[in-house]
Amino acid sequence: MTEVPVIHGMGSAVKRKEDVRFIQGRDTYVDDISLPGMVYLDFVRSPYAHARIRSISTERAKGAPGVVAVITGKDLQPLGLDWIPTLSGDKMMVLPTEKVVFQMQEVVGVVAESRYAAADAVKLVEVDYEPLPVVTDPKKALEEGSPIVREDKRTNHVFHWEAGDREATDRLFEQADVVVGQDMYYQRIHVSYMEPCGCVAYYDSVKGTPTIWMTTQAPHVVRTVASLITKIPENKIRIISPDIGGGFGGKVYVYPGSIVAAVASIVTGRPVKWVNDRSDDHPSTAFARDFHMRAELAAKRDGTLLAFRVKAVSDHGAFFGDANPSKFPFGLFSICTGSYDLKAAFVEVDGAYTNKPQGGIAYRCSFRVTEAVYAIERLVDIMAHRLGIDPAELRLKNFIPPEKFPYRSVMGWVYDSGNYAGALRKAMEKIGYEELRREQEEKRKRGELMGIGISSFTEIVGAGPSHTFDILGIKMFGSAEIRIHPTGKVIARFGTRSQGQGHETTYAQIIAEELGIPIEDITVEEGDTDTAPYGLGTYASRSTPTAGAAAAVASRKIREKAKKIAAHLLEAREEDVVWERGRFYVKGAPAKYKTIQEVAFAAYTNHPPGMEAGLEAVHYYDPPNMTFPFGSYICVVDIDRGTGEAKVRRFVAVDDCGNIINPLIVDGQIHGGLTMGFGTAFMEEIGYDQDGNIYGANFMDYTIPTAVETPKWETDKTVTPSPHHPLGAKGVGESATVGSPAAFVNAVVDALWPLGVTHIDMPLYPWKIRRLLEEKGYALDK
Amino acid sequence: MTALIYPADAKVRLELTVNGERRVGEAEPRMLLVHFIREVLGLTGTHVGCDTSNCGACTVVLNGRAVKSCTVFAVQANGGSLLTVEGLARKGRLHPIQEGFWEKHGLQCGYCTPGMMMAAYDLLQKSPNPTEEEIRRGISGNLCRCTGYVKIVEAIEYAAQKLRSDPSWRSGGD
Amino acid sequence: MKFEGSYQFPKSSSEVYSYISDLRRVSECIPDLKSLEIKSEDEALATVRAGIGFIRGDFNLRFNVTQRSPHTNLGYAVHGSGLGSGVDISITVQLEDLSTGGSTLSWVADTKVVGRVASMAQGMISSQAEKIIKQFFECLSQRLR
Amino acid sequence: MFVIPDRFSYTVAHSVEEAVELLHTLEDSKVLAGGQSLIPFMKLGYASPKSLVDINRIPNLDYLDDSGESLKIGALTRISRLCDSELVAKDYPLIHDAALQIADPLVRNLGTFGGNVCHADMGDDLPAVCLAMNAEMVASGPSGQRVLAAKDFFVDRFTTLLASDELLTEVRIPKNRRGCGGAYLKLERRVGDYAIVGVAAQLEVDGDGVCRSVGIGLTSASTKPIKASEAESWLVGKSLSDEVLDKASTLAMNTSNPLSDIRGPAEYKKAMVKVLTHRALKLAYKRARGGL
Known part of the structure; x- marks a missing residue:
């Protein structure tokens, strides 16, 4: 018998295949692409958040050295490209013809031989603005008499959305012994991928084919929408998403830069590169959160939680562009009953237009789950403190018990599997919860402020089942196409697009697991619409639940055919052939076998008569349900009574994402997500003043954590497989961003609760904490 | 010596050693070193992530010290020696820092990685046996949005250990 | 940002009014003025090189007299751009005769600076705008003494 | 754009x-x-x-020389050199503290002492250090060399006393003596950011712990780098009890006039001038008493 090769299947912590190019600088991001004759596109941007355009004078710019084209909204109008549809059925301006609606909006495109020449010429375009009254607060935007952002809509009201049972919920609130409520603002933040958005567009006028290399998480959707808008046949449009330097949801969108670059390429006949600078990217690309909510929780005196309700206003900026499934104008916020067995819940959300860029991206968050988890986890903590019950104990008392799965929530979601108490108990044990509470008691006596915060979240990912989920009508399946070459080597292509998640490795591991072929022999490709099977892309932690499942099912299809070929080769009946990872053997005679590689060779050289040659399969996977990863996080903070700084001393994260494909990658995803949650909780915020000036327009003003502030994460796991996913996996990309902010805030509030503090809005700036300490007479001047 | 004044639109001829090789190129005085490296020298492993000297994606080693190449004019590097990510490996052998990042899952999207490795290179030259705190401070000029840094720190610890046990890497790094 | 101030003069309000309603004379008090073009009695175009230290840029500004109520009120509007930013200042001036002779000039300036500079250096802009506007009125008051 | x-x-x-x-x-x-x-x-x-x-290719402008009456720092001395210098770490802890908190290691590899001082931003750290240490700034101009006191040097934000054709060549720091100690404390949103507020304190105490001389410089506490002169004069001749430090910190706070911005509201920054002054003086005192 030959040695079974090490294949690095499911569960192997193998190092990533794609890293070979990244660590040697041989990667290809959009800005690395250079084509012969390429020119550069740069934009004149509006200093005003809201202003009528009186006139635009481009003459001086056109005459500047190196300038090859200047493009305004008026040039796009005849092409029907001055406005384009958004992913939520609204439309957005590409370049304005009448007025600008947010600061740093693209106004005029300038194309020149070099980026330096383009930058120079941008300064020569003269735009005369007439300032208009500005509205940046969504609540004010919904008031009578507020400035109207979108004249085509004649109102700033985008939508009203409700979920749950209002009456049943209100009834329970009336009957409840204890009701707690809290106004909370989940601030506007930017995803801050390290690679700013950009594209290289080239229109081949002879072939009539536009090709666009683009920082996109969903190239196929871009192609379809582009074809529908421009009437260019879809087979002629090619969207290539090369290496992507982080996306986190922000690169699902199509921004004006790509449209103008494509038009500029048609106009000039040359390849056009557009790449945002950071100071352009933060103020003009889509944002996340910006959500004002009033949340209330009702309970019995004994701590039994009864009902939850939320009334909220969400800010969508000037265009409603959320990348939400069409049935969910406010995403999956209705997962807000979280990990708790509640009797009723009700949420209502009003969306508002404001003078900001479009918001509402699912920033490392499966469509508004982050806001939902924050709401419930904050309120459960407030309830625990109000009742004088330990927050861990209150959670344990109210968790959905393991035996209730699959569990239908009052919001109608069917949770696939879970063991919430298991995860929380593990986290408590790991961090030494009891001991920490004792320490806290001691410290309080000495006047020291220490807090412990818990968040026990339930996620909902893997969008999604075709009966419920679509984006612009396109169903949200996952796709995989696997071809085995005669020598047993594999090319596998997917409709998703990794932005750092490690698909080239994890998909290879899934195929390795299913087909017994070592991962080195499997090439994974994504992102090129000419070659990859149609797919909805990567966001909302959907790759493993959908495309990962598709890889497993497609592999199994291949195995079916391979088995027939193996039977032929082994001269056995098909039902007597047994599969063992990597080979087929005859039942009862394991020495008589054919490896998958031998079978692959035979598929092209010696396949059974009447059978089609080749060994390949395509699968479009329609998930029967969402998956519901979960976890419990515990955070310990110490607060400096002088400066108001809260320092995270420890953070334990116990995650459960079902069966794990690559523990190294899962760990990395959790670390990254926790760090984003940490940034959100303590330092990240995009603010606007009343004139619409943005604060946080680049990395100097908008602070994301460095290695120095970032806590040393302690991670652990429990494993509760998904019963319906072919691999029992659930997806993990976003759990930590979704779950962690509440843990940080809960910890800080826990420290300050004895002073009478019930809530602090993020970011937990030291000055906010210090102000509270002063109000409560607890601040120190040294 | 009388100073030579290069007019604003001059094409200045630059000669420098890049990853051990003599390279020549032209740049107007205002051209940033990062654009010279990427667009004139064609070495695209060095990335641009911001425009305010915060992210460190453009970090290279100039005359033995790690610097942000977006905050240096190319003309300033004239006659100097430059090491970029493309020059880290030697004779097909990965540098221990590259090895560390690969082994310890020190990267995800890869965009910050070259800059992060060049900062680590500088750190480990100065401080061959750094504590965790020193490593964290050593890469505090480099932002990563994917990894949460824990594994980057482990990658650099791995590289430090490896470099200490294999002195052949310690001489003539650039 | 709103700034305000007031001055007392030995001159009567009508004397003060006739001075400060003349764009040409008022323009002489614009700080860091590089060039000036009087388009009409109600409009002037000015280029100003403003900033702090070496942080400096040219601003192209349009001055308009927006309100004239002889002896009592005057309104100016300034609109323009520079350093990638937009500037809009509306100034209202109120004059009042004093019983003791002479008059009082009270001014309120509502300043909006928008754009990249305003976003990145909030404190710097507001303190500088205040400085420039105060300089302007200080200069006027010197001339009216 | x-x-x-x-x-x-x-x-x-x-x-x-x-x-x-x-x-x-x-x-x-x-x-x-x-x-x-x-x-x-x-x-x-x-x-x-x-x-x-x-000026990067001017020879002999990058030096730390303590052979004479004062510590002479060449204008082109990179911040990273201050971080790595044993002399600075041992004898000039205030400079060392500040250097280690300027931006990040990569910026410090190029950033210079002279540049940080001449940029004269309210948020730069070394101006406060120069103010606290009563440094002398040596400038060369067309009509020769002149020596300026740090307290006069910082005229406004981004504006120093240097003429446009003058070059700062050297900064002279009074030589460290027994009984001297200093500290720089900086409150930041995150490492490497401009200070929310920074306090530089330099003390000299006698054998009984009485303050012989003191310098306090403040970062981001006004529109330009400032010296907390009232606090300084109040401290001289006093034993540094907690009450004395409290009073001095209050005086420093009263000197400050910070701006509200994304780094925090003015009233918070003022309060932090007090907190940080207290802590910086305390640490400086500890270092002064601990011998050198």
């Missing part, structure tokens, strides 16, 4: 005299030292000098 500097002419100066000559002759010129503040400002369009005089 690509963040790219406007065009400028470029010259390399090979001596101080040549640099001064160039600054004098060239129109709208600016010194290029480490460039770590200037280049970002040029990219963002805040500054557009017509010509740059690169």
